[in-house]
Amino acid sequence: MSDAEWEILRSVLSHKHQGPERVHDRRVMNGIFFVLRTGTPWRDLPERYGPYTTCFNRYNRWSRNGTWAAIMEKLQRLAGDDDGGDDGPPGSVRLRMVDSSSVRVHQHGAGAPRDGAPPQVGLSRGGRTTKVPLGIDGNEMVKTVFLTPGQAADCAQTVALLAGLGHDETAGATAAIPSRSSRKLPRPLNRETYRMRNLVERIFGKIKEFRRIATRYDKTARNFLSAVHLVASRFLLRRIANQSFESTP
Numbered sequence: 171m172s173d174a175e176w177e178i179l180r181s182v183l184s185h186k187h188q189g190p191e192r193v194h195d196r197r198v199m200n201g202i203f204f205v206l207r208t209g210t211p212w213r214d215l216p217e218r219y220g221p222y223t224t225c226f227n228r229y230n231r232w233s234r235n236g237t238w239a240a241i242m243e244k245l246q247r248l249a250g251d252d253d254g255g256d257d258g259p260p261g262s263v264r265l266r267m268v269d270s271s272s273v274r275v276h277q278h279g280a281g282a283p284r285d286g287a288p289p290q291v292g293l294s295r296g297g298r299t300t301k302v303p304l305g306i307d308g309n310e311m312v313k314t315v316f317l318t319p320g321q322a323a324d325c326a327q328t329v330a331l332l333a334g335l336g337h338d339e340t341a342g343a344t345a346a347i348p349s350r351s352s353r354k355l356p357r358p359l360n361r362e363t364y365r366m367r368n369l370v371e372r373i374f375g376k377i378k379e380f381r382r383i384a385t386r387y388d389k390t391a392r393n394f395l396s397a398v399h400l401v402a403s404r405f406l407l408r409r410i411a412n413q414s415f416e417s418t419p
Contacts, residue, residue: 182244201225209381233396245406265308292319
């Protein structure tokens with residue numbers, strides 16, 4: 171992280187915690203991002219990031235208590251929501267896009283304890299896979315994300331994705347989805363709006379540049395979902411830092 175990105179991240183980190191005073195926050199965060207980006211096993215983390223156990227324990231503990239999801243939400247508020255709508259120019263469209271992508275589950279990601287939450291690993295034509303349904307806005311900001319087994323149908327997740335986007339954001343929305351060729355009365359389709367769906371495809375491409383997400387190594391769905399939250403937060407940090415730089419006289 172750059173100095174500017176670190177200052178932004180530090181501003182949203184919680185300073186309320188139990189136990190000894192937390193130290194080396196920046197070093198630990200850089201170590202966690204290194205693992206996510208490269209796919210390196212925690213035990214092989216370079217020494218410059220400190221003991222790997224410190225990074226892993228922080229990642230696991232903050233995953234368990236929801237800290238990573240909370241950080242993403244705080245950064246979203248800092249980044250703002252500026253994708254048109256009632257306050258936008260005449261004729262502007264407030265976009266909300268949903269899609270999903272499958273991720274192959276590595277053999278290290280199998281064998282989660284059966285007494286915990288479902289690992290969200292399923293069998294599909296690609297073998298063991300996990301599916302990542304995602305909802306974003308026109309600024310490529312992740313609004314809602316969860317996990318399902320790889321064989322789960324995309325259409326079955328639409329209601330949950332729209333619910334995650336919020337009732338106010340989806341009320342009165344018009345779907346831009348092509349009708350099936352077999353449909354006798356095709357629904358109207360705004361082709362210009364439909365072309366914009368590549369925004370959600372691009373965000374999946376960016377997320378999967380992080381090898382820890384392109385291939386799932388985590389046994390628990392909780393830790394794997396936290397990786398998605400963290401990568402989305404990484405993009406937000408860069409955006410907010412750039413916005414601050416551009417606004418500087």
